[in-house]
Amino acid sequence: MTKFDSSETLPDGQRHRWMAYGSLALSMALVGCYVALSKPLVAALSVFLLAWLRFGIGGVAMVHWLKPGPNEASLSGGTKRLLFLESFVGNFLFSIAMLFGVSMTTAVSAGVILATIPAVVALMSWAFLKERIGLRVWGAIGCGVVGIAVVSLSKNELLTNIPRGLEADSAYNNTLWGNILVFVAVLCEAAYAVIGKRLTGSLSPKRIAALINLWGFVLMTPLGLYAAWHFEFSNVAPATWLLLLFYAMAASVWTVWLWMTGLQTVPAARAGVFSVMLPISAALVGVLVLGETLSAVQMLAFGIALLGVVLATLPIRAPTLPHSV
Numbered sequence: 248m249t250k251f252d253s254s255e256t257l258p259d260g261q262r263h264r265w266m267a268y269g270s271l272a273l274s275m276a277l278v279g280c281y282v283a284l285s286k287p288l289v290a291a292l293s294v295f296l297l298a299w300l301r302f303g304i305g306g307v308a309m310v311h312w313l314k315p316g317p318n319e320a321s322l323s324g325g326t327k328r329l330l331f332l333e334s335f336v337g338n339f340l341f342s343i344a345m346l347f348g349v350s351m352t353t354a355v356s357a358g359v360i361l362a363t364i365p366a367v368v369a370l371m372s373w374a375f376l377k378e379r380i381g382l383r384v385w386g387a388i389g390c391g392v393v394g395i396a397v398v399s400l401s402k403n404e405l406l407t408n409i410p411r412g413l414e415a416d417s418a419y420n421n422t423l424w425g426n427i428l429v430f431v432a433v434l435c436e437a438a439y440a441v442i443g444k445r446l447t448g449s450l451s452p453k454r455i456a457a458l459i460n461l462w463g464f465v466l467m468t469p470l471g472l473y474a475a476w477h478f479e480f481s482n483v484a485p486a487t488w489l490l491l492l493f494y495a496m497a498a499s500v501w502t503v504w505l506w507m508t509g510l511q512t513v514p515a516a517r518a519g520v521f522s523v524m525l526p527i528s529a530a531l532v533g534v535l536v537l538g539e540t541l542s543a544v545q546m547l548a549f550g551i552a553l554l555g556v557v558l559a560t561l562p563i564r565a566p567t568l569p570h571s572v
Contacts, residue, residue: 267513275528285346286350288490295471296471298339298463299467301495304496309456309460329442348425348426348427348428357429366388368437371437440522452504452507456499460503506518
């Protein structure tokens, strides 16, 4: 008589789990795409105006998601605080740090730094969700730090049109600050994953996406209005508006909904594994679309950071029992 694993008798459960994995992977891949494509956007629009327009467009697209579902209870005080914190850290601070960061560094470098997200998610899960972290994860965190140091301290990150002397030093300092800001965005993204896991216990993914986007719009409105008051909208090319529409829908609607959908099934620490799609897609867009190149130092840094991802996410194999004869 042939024995089957118990999971094979639950195709619906397997299908649901793999759909959750696909949602998480697609969400992070889209984040990597819009992170890289935000570089030409911040060249045409100011950071605060871009973030404000993003939340505004997303709000219009998700206004019908604000209504609670038939099985959802009214928002408690704790849930409201978590929603605000999720938006403040994951939307407001993340957008500012990421947009300023990518404006001062390259999409490839941003991808290397973003490769540390799984390790940082694991660390925050240990600190706030009391999950146990072994030596292998601590090693992954160390790899991420080394990878960031290699790419941040390399003067190969200088823009090719910057000459020598004081201008090169200034560009190097700007690149270093850009890399630091991208890492701040990493911290925001990790906190976003941990807080989001708690929110999915009481709210639907669609409503979470709509509510945190609404908070993001409120927080960004003063800065956005000030930026819009001094901005010449007639100078923006039609192609830039189309790119802005994709950026807004991807950043505010699609990625959040997909991520929260996956978190309903997958634990936060395991969900962090799928953020490896973020740096990969960001680097690919930087090379294939923006014309950037991968230098030897950047490839080394990327390899070190991805080694950290492997250490943090590689499953531990259970010992195999010998077959009876």
